[in-house]
Amino acid sequence: MKERTFIVIENVAIAKDTFRMDLACLDDEFFGEVQPGQFLHIRLPGAAFSLRRPISVCDVNSGVVTIVYALKGEGTRALSEVKPGNGLIATGPLGKAFPVEG
Secondary structure, rough: EEEEEEEEEEEEEEEOOOEEEEEOOOOOHHHOOOOOOEEEEOOOOOOOOOOOOOEEEEEEEEEEEEEEEEOOOHHHHHHOOOOOOOEEEEEEEEOOOOOOOO
């Protein structure tokens, strides 16, 4: 687990108050470590707060990690406003992964 920089590829609403964000990690090592079921702690650069709750990894595919999150407060509302091309700092992966059956 370590702090890493990510670039937002996409951040879109997929349902009422629910968003999907695709992230590219600038540290290739991350993709050898992260699996669905684990989570990230996300910090928005320039924000006066960091998201203290875990944001779960939904998918990992071809150098892109996907998270899905619900708007629950000030932190996730700020996260929903992050535009593609912007950077994020996240600590992770954290927690235990689970098997995904295809």
